[in-house]
Amino acid sequence: MRKIADLDRFDRQLLALVRQNNLEPARVLADKIGLSLSAVLRRLRRLRDEKVIVADIAVVNPALTGSALTMHVLVQMQQAGPQTMDNFARAIVHHPEITGAWDITGEDDFLLKVQVGSMEEYDAFTRRALGEDKGVHSFTTLIAIRNIIENDVARRPLRDG
Amino acid sequence: MRKIADLDRFDRQLLALVRQNNLEPARVLADKIGLSLSAVLRRLRRLRDEKVIVADIAVVNPALTGSALTMHVLVQMQQAGPQTMDNFARAIVHHPEITGAWDITGEDDFLLKVQVGSMEEYDAFTRRALGEDKGVHSFTTLIAIRNIIENDVARRPLRDG
DNA sequence: TATGAAATGCCATAACC
DNA sequence: GGTTATGGCATTTCATA
Numbered sequence: 001m002r003k004i005a006d007l008d009r010f011d012r013q014l015l016a017l018v019r020q021n022n023l024e025p026a027r028v029l030a031d032k033i034g035l036s037l038s039a040v041l042r043r044l045r046r047l048r049d050e051k052v053i054v055a056d057i058a059v060v061n062p063a064l065t066g067s068a069l070t071m072h073v074l075v076q077m078q079q080a081g082p083q084t085m086d087n088f089a090r091a092i093v094h095h096p097e098i099t100g101a102w103d104i105t106g107e108d109d110f111l112l113k114v115q116v117g118s119m120e121e122y123d124a125f126t127r128r129a130l131g132e133d134k135g136v137h138s139f140t141t142l143i144a145i146r147n148i149i150e151n152d153v154a155r156r157p158l159r160d161g
Numbered sequence: 162m163r164k165i166a167d168l169d170r171f172d173r174q175l176l177a178l179v180r181q182n183n184l185e186p187a188r189v190l191a192d193k194i195g196l197s198l199s200a201v202l203r204r205l206r207r208l209r210d211e212k213v214i215v216a217d218i219a220v221v222n223p224a225l226t227g228s229a230l231t232m233h234v235l236v237q238m239q240q241a242g243p244q245t246m247d248n249f250a251r252a253i254v255h256h257p258e259i260t261g262a263w264d265i266t267g268e269d270d271f272l273l274k275v276q277v278g279s280m281e282e283y284d285a286f287t288r289r290a291l292g293e294d295k296g297v298h299s300f301t302t303l304i305a306i307r308n309i310i311e312n313d314v315a316r317r318p319l320r321d322g
Numbered sequence: 323t324a325t326g327a328a329a330t331g332c333c334a335t336a337a338c339c
Numbered sequence: 340g341g342t343t344a345t346g347g348c349a350t351t352t353c354a355t356a
Contacts, residue, residue: 197325
């Protein structure tokens with residue numbers, strides 16, 4: 001992956017702009033940062049090719065997309081060695097229900113943010129992702145009653161009307 | 162705001178597509194959902210005008226944008242009455258450091274996701290946002306050692322190289 | 323009030339300096 | 340990194356149901 005140091009002032013300015021609006025014509029961006037049209041297009045292409053920009057998406061009103069249930073799960077491992085931690089971290093990446101995951105300090109080892117459509121789905125998820133064969137000792141579920149702030153790029157299907 | 166029921170099958174299909182890639186030519190989208198080019202462009206324009214699509218953005222690699230520090234804060238209120246909860250919920254919305262907030266079940270009342278540049282900044286944030294005058298009884302900080310999954314649409318400035 | 327079709331104008335692309 | 344010619348795409352207008 002490219003290092004931050006490899007991004008010059010123009011790259012950073014471009015990213016700051018397209019992160020707010022990626023439909024703005026390159027010509028406008030060029031004027032804003034004081035570069036030519038082609039330079040802007042070349043840089044944007046490279047930023048996308050090199051996965052500095054990982055996606056270009058429309059953000060849909062959360063009221064329309066919000067999952068039925070948002071859970072946070074505090075996970076304690078059986079033994080918090082680097083090996084076990086890494087294995088678990090690598091394993092959870094593939095679960096689409098998990099929209100956030102952090103390796104944390106304190107009593108617990110991981111914090112997961114999970115979005116599911118129903119309690120049944122959550123139950124199935126825990127069995128699949130947090131079974132004891134994964135090195136998990138125990139976990140605590142924090143059920144979200146209400147989403148107050150939710151900045152996630154939701155990738156779940158839209159709720160039906 | 163428009164109700165979900167007002168979105169027909171075509172609108173939902175369009176949203177599902179542009180939520181993954183908003184740079185795809187309308188012609189391609191039209192083929193995928195079985196509608197004409199003009200119909201697709203009209204619908205997209207309306208979805209944007211009516212703020213069903215609230216933004217069109219490039220998602221930047223979290224390793225480059227992620228704040229130096231991601232914290233999760235479990236907050237216990239002095240008294241968890243609806244009044245206090247609502248006041249707090251309304252107050253926190255204005256803090257830019259908070260990129261996620263949920264009203265949760267269990268021992269604690271709120272879970273906050275906070276992104277800051279340094280420990281000093283976090284300390285200042287807690288004093289500002291979680292002072293006792295806000296009705297907060299106590300809070301526990303979970304420091305993220307590592308971001309394993311991070312789907313947030315970060316709107317903070319890029320870190321300098 | 324919706325779609326579908328065709329003419330216009332803008333924008334990204336690519337080859338070159 | 341900048342400039343120019345080309346192709347593609349969105350936009351607009353019109354016709355239709």
